Amino acid sequence: MKHVLKNGRTVYGWFATFVLVGLLLPTLSTGAVRIKDLAVVEGVRDNQLVGYGIVVGLNGTGDGSQAVFTSQGLANMLDRLGMQVDPQSLKVKNVAGVMVTAKLPPFMKPGQRIDVLLSSLGDAKSLQGGTLVATPLKGLDGEVYAIAQGPLVIGGTAPNPHLTAARVPDGATVERGVPVALQDRERLTLSLKTADFTTVRRMVAVIDQALGGGFAKARDGATVDISLPEAFRDRVVALVAELENLEVEPDLSAKVILDERTGTVVMGGDVKIGRIALSHGNLNLRVGGTQPSAPGSLLNIEDGTSLGEVVKALNAIGVAPRDMIAIFQSIKASGALRAELEII
Template identity: 50%
Template sequence: MTKKIICIVALLLTLPQLALAIRIKDIASFDGVRDNQLIGYGLIVGLNGTGDSDQTKFPVQSLANVLERMGITVNRDDIKVKNVAAVMVTAELPPFSKQGTRVDVLVSSLGDAKSLAGGTLLMTPLKGADGQVYAVAQGGLLTNSFSYGGQAATAQKNHPTAGRIPNGALVERELPNVLADRSQLRLNLHQPDFTTATRIARAVNEQFKAGVASCNDPGSVMISLPDAYQGRVVEFVADMERLDVRPDNPAKVVLNERTGTIVIGENVRIDTVAVSHGNLTLLIKETPRVSQPQPLSRTGETVVVPRTGIKVSEESGGLAVLREGASIGDVVRALNALGVTPRDLIGILQAIKAAGAMQAELSVI
């Protein structure tokens, strides 16, 4: 019975560490394995009178060029349409995308179109940063919105001048395989940290029974391909990225004064400090009055006499003592006892940091 209790206690003590373990693939990525941004200029047609107006010149020029490529010659000055809109088309090409696969595209209006709902994107080449065409987009646009109106009123839902085309781009050019024929790989951490990088290298070395991993800086881990995996890079990556590592996060407090949002990390600790808080309310009310001259008076005139009322009220604040080594839960409970609001809490945390009692980084965004 005693052995069972000891085993249960030991298991419970290891549960927090197991819960914090994260796969390597979720906290790091290999060098060169990333998305690539694509962009292109195109035309949306088939709009219900909600396209670009005549004041926007480039859609007319683009439409004339499209018609000329199809063998139709038109005078650009005679083109007056409201069912066409010029748009920018963007997409992200995932790594290892093969020719013939499809990716989603985002379409955004360039001119003064009122809505792109119901439109169709004409064939649009999508280029990368090197100027090469990697995909071609075309298809019906989904906006999940509308915009209708008359001379006196309008009705609008969501954002009608931007939308998506699911699987709207066809990949025409493949990216080079950055993992092919490589004997050494570099693993880049999403959040550089000395401790996390060291733990990743240690976990890889323990798994493959060799000193194949080393870290020269907190942002990356260099990994040499083991002899048993020569010519099998994909299999090695699959086995390695499944390893569990417990990342180490720095103590940090993030404040957003515009929205009153406060995010406090788990490792934040407070030294012994006493906090007092009180609310000061100032009410200023202007009630101007009109002063009239006496009846039949020839020298008097009507004037406005200002009247200002000021009322000051201050709520008494309690005193809370935060003991040394207090955790985030202790801080929240103590400050909630004072009845502070999130915006008041921002000022209190800044004051605690200024007093040198907060052992954490304070970031204001």
């Protein structure tokens, strides 16, 4: 598709300033997707763990004297090891207090290991080279589910990495798992990751066809209840495995996401623009219809074009990302953009 400027030049729509990451599809269809990629079984989820820990072995980059909790935490740890010290007498430049967090996946068993993340709580300048000492990780119920310990890893290769956050790969040993009862159920519930009534309806139809009856029922736009067939009452895991590999064609809504910092446009589906005449600075944009001649560049685009083609045309004449976002906001406000607009 070509775009004709007022000066007579023909510009072919390739993007230069804005990076276009477009899911420019001929229809709103995305093709069949497995149910396991669209939904989760209710109750089968990660659980958040948290704990307060002490990092030792720092090269003078730890907390200063203002971090009273670090001195107190170190004194408490030494007390548990049989050494009584006055917290106020401790110098903690090689020690830092950290918040330790982790996700406990479902079905984890005692003895298995999970990653942990650490974030400095005091005024430590760097956690580089430190070691986390044994730290209990608790759930929101106050019970200990894992114990974390190990040398820290500072991620990133940037010239100025973030030195007050770190991780310990496989740094926590699970002490107890969170029970997930799948057996002895009469019903399973699938929760869509993104609510959509059309997708739910299609999912119900696919499940009923696979099970040979009316076993599935949509509770709302994000939930499907499935009555267990008699043949699967004692084989729920097998049923879940069968269900999650069924394929459903999700319905894709028209949406445009703009990132002003990186200059990225992401579009879902074939986003269309209605007829519009717009003037922005010395740029005059016309999509379909007619418009009187005006000073500046005239970007003339035929009726029924997609937003992706408009982006390419604007890039071809050097429209800046900030101006691009202002143009899209104006198009949306006029009602000509037939999609949801989100700016991040």
